[in-house]
Each structure stands twice: as C-alpha cells, then as structure tokens.
Amino acid sequence: MDDNTFEKTPITLLGLGAMGTALARTWLTAGHPLTVWNRTPAKAEQLAAAGATVARTADEAVAASRLVVACLLDDASVGEALAGIDLHGKDLVNLTTSTPGEARTRAEWAHGRGARFLDGGIMAVPPMIGIREAGGYVFYSGSRALFDDHRSALEAPAGATYVGEDAGFAALHDVALLSAMTGMFAGVTHAFALIRKEDVAPRDLAPLLVDWIGAMGSMVHLTAARLESGDYTSDVASNLAMMVAGNATLLRTADEQGVSPELLIPYMELMERRLEAGHGSEDGTGLVDLL
Template identity: 40%
Template sequence: MTSTKTPVSVIGLGRLGAALAEAFLANGHPTTVWNRSPGKTEDLAAKGATVAGSLTKAIEASPLVLTVLAHHGAVRELLDPVVGSLSGRTLLNISSSTPEDIRKLATWAQGHGADYLDGAVMAVPQAIGSADAQVLYSGSTAAFDSYGEQLGVLGAARYVGEDPGVAELYSYALLSAGYGTLFGFLHGTAMLDSAGVRPTEFLALAVPWLNGMVAFLSEIARETETGDYSTGESSLDINLFALENIVAASRTAGVDPAFHLPTVDAVRKRIAAGNGDESASSVFEVMRTRG
C-alpha cells in the first residue's frame, strides 16, 4: 500500500533531531535521516528510517527537508556544497539563530529555488509528539498550507506569519516572559533564604500570586496595544518606590539586586520624561525604543 504521508528528510540527529524523526516515523511518514556521525542513525534505522548514504541523497529523498543543527551558519556551511539539490523542495529549518540571520538564510534558500519555513520548537525533545509540544512556523505560506497539517505530528502547529524570522522572535519573546518569572522567583527565593525561609514555603504564596499576575496580562496587552496608559491602577511612581525597596532589601540581605536594576532604570527614564502618573505598563515605551 502506498503511503499518503509526506516523505521527510531529517538532517542533524542530536536529541531534538532524533525526536523529530521518531515522531515522523511513529506517524507513518517515510523518513530519511542523515548525520555527520553515522552512529547516531542506528536507533532510527532500527525503527524504520532510511539512512541516506550522502547528504545529497538525503535531500533528494523528500520534498520536505528538515535541518536541525546548532545555528543558521552550520546550515549554510553544510548545505552550500549541495545547494542545487534543494531546488523545488521545502527547507524547514529548526536551527536557532537571531531573527535577522534566519531571514538571510531564507533569502539564500529561496535564491536556490527552495521554499522556506522556519520552525521554533517550544518543547523539550522528550515532549515532541505529545499534547505538551508546540511548534511555531513562519515563512512560506504555500509551504505551510502544504505541510502544516502533517507537521502536527510533532506538536501543535501554529503559523505566525510570512516573515521567516518571526517564529524565532515569538520563541524569544515567550522565553523572555518565562525567564522573567523563573529568575524573578529565584531572586525572591534568595531574599527569603536570608531569613531562613525554605523555597517550598515561598512557593505556597508565589504560585497564587503569579497566577494573579498572569490574569492581569490581558490588561497590560490592551494598554500597550492602544497606547492608553491613563486608566491603570498602579502608577510608575508607586512601582518605582517598590522596586527601589526591593533593591535595598536585596542588598541588606546580601543578595545581588542586578536582576531588577535594568527595570529600575527603565522606570526612572519614563518618569523623568514626565510620565510618573501613568500605568506601570507604559515602561513598554522605553523598552520598545529602537536605537
């Protein structure tokens, strides 16, 4: 029986690349794999993958070619000598880089006759193929229209726009929000540690507090999107007072306050411009300044 599943080629078999290839195999996709170190292909071959004898053969085996390498430069370096074989195919890059570098990679691929999609995986490798995995895609609309539904085997597939760099930008924005929460929690934990409070004791209060902050994000989004900071309940002046007290308390406790100092500087800058009575979210106008 002929498979109706799109054949795919996965180039680069680190933990993430191997997990992606396994998800395709588990869902019936004819899957070809290639890696500089042949030993990494053995487990996948045992699960039904075809091991390509060369990089060119790996590319030519499938209309959809995934590169799962360290960064965009590694993709260019690897594919440059065989770039002619990309013509007429879709290159799906899962390698992380800056959005601008990804745009350059897309232009390079398109200049050699390939459609280009970029994928930002918002999951650890062991979650690939599960309900917990999400992959953001940007680039060629036609390519996503062709393959988006089948890419759902990797995790929830969401197309975020034609700009090839925007999926990666989304991923960094999500990580920024997550890191702010993670490292903010660790900073608070360090402050309380100076008074002998266990992290698990802090957790009991932190979780409901942070859930309340998350619920407030819709209002933050509305204010920043409209540029109307006049109706917020918490002004910059009030928040600067709190931030400066956090910094002072940190120093007294022997805790490095560096995590909060950039925010303090941004708030002070906005207040110095005469906006102290605005909502705290108006610090967005300082953050968005493009120098």
C-alpha cells in the same frame, strides 16, 4: 505526494541532536518514511533499527524527499550542510534555532535556490515531542502554501501555529516568549534568594509564587491593550511614581538579606528614567517604548 494522500509524506531530517532524534522517532511512529543524516553517523544507528533510512551525505538525504527538515546547531550549520546542494523544487523547513534576521536571510537564500521555505521556533523540550498532552508546539512562518501542504506532517511531533508570511516571525515569537520566561526566572531566583538563609522552606514559598505569578499574568493583556490604544494612564491602579517609591523597600530588603539586587536593578533603572521624563501617572507600559 502530500499530506492529504493516504500514504504518509516522506521526510528528510538533517540533524540528530536531542531535538532532532525526538522529531525523528515521532515521525517514524506516525508512519512517515524517514531519511536521516547527521555529521556523526553513529547517532543514526538506533533510528535505522527503528526504520529510518540513513543517508551517507546531506546531498543524498536531500535528494530522497521533497520535504526537507533541518534541525541543526545554528544557522551557520544549515548553510554548511546544504552548501552546493540542489534545492530546486524542495520544501525546506528550518527548525534550527535562529534570530528573525537569520531566518529572513535564510528564506532569501532558499528562494534563490528554487526552494519554498518555512522557518520554525520550537516551544518545547525534547521529552515533550510526540506527547500531545505535554502542550508543546512550534511557531511557523514563511510560505503559507508549504505550511498548508505539509501541515499534518508538521503537526505529528507537536502542535503547529502559523504566524505569518514574514519568515522571521516564528523566531520573533519564539524569542519574545523565551525573553519573558527569562525575566520570570530572574524574579523567581531573586525571591528564593531572599528566603535562602531563613527558616522558610522553599517548598512553602513555591505555591505562593506560582499563584502570584499567575495572578500577575493578567497584566499582559492590559499592557497589550494599552500599547494598541496609546492610553497609558486611564484606570491605573499602581502608577509608576508609586512603584518607583516602592522599589526602595525591595532594595533595602535585599541588602538586609545579603542578596545581590543585580537581577532587579536594570528594570528599576528603566522605571526611574521613565519617571524622570514626566510619566509618573502611567503604569509600566511606557517602559516598552523606552526600550
């Protein structure tokens, strides 16, 4: 049976944390026969009432379906849950958060046990699962055939974006986006800290920050183009020498406002190193190579 048949593909889901439970409810709503397993059986009770079959062991759960989805705590948990279980002929989709290296190793591990493997990086929080307009999606990498065979099932909880045969690419894309988000949050945190003790309402600064971050977002495309062309100096509006000089004002302002510059300093130090190496006419693209 596959997703092109009239009947919905049976799915086994290992792990019923917040994300696993959200996935389970979505697949049940979509009409997929679902077998679930969790180390703490009590978490499966509500899903049983919703129509899921609760397996007593991970072995029993895996035996119930060809398509097996893992959504556990970490990569080690996947290995522990599936240790000694026959995976021959199974399609294993790992939605457990992992690193690219862990995903590649897990793919080899699965192939060695006769299973096809697909790794996933979920770009959503549990409340977004099953709500198409929320915009959540999942990066997938590994077996293209597995992805194509089960695409409709994989798309039921959230959008599905395939990023390559390399099993590590889903985690790589996931972490790349999360890393950019972390840097953005650092900047927003520093901005709010600067006004915290002033007569400036955070709600008044918020829309200005949103607009500013959106406007600066176009620089992502320019950076990508420069990295691909190797030209870091043509049509540079604000070069590295200017930006490093301007950093002094940012630091003095932080000092005046009693705000620690610790979220800014690491990036500024990279800028200074690139400048000292003779790249003052570039924009900031060269910091990618410096890292």
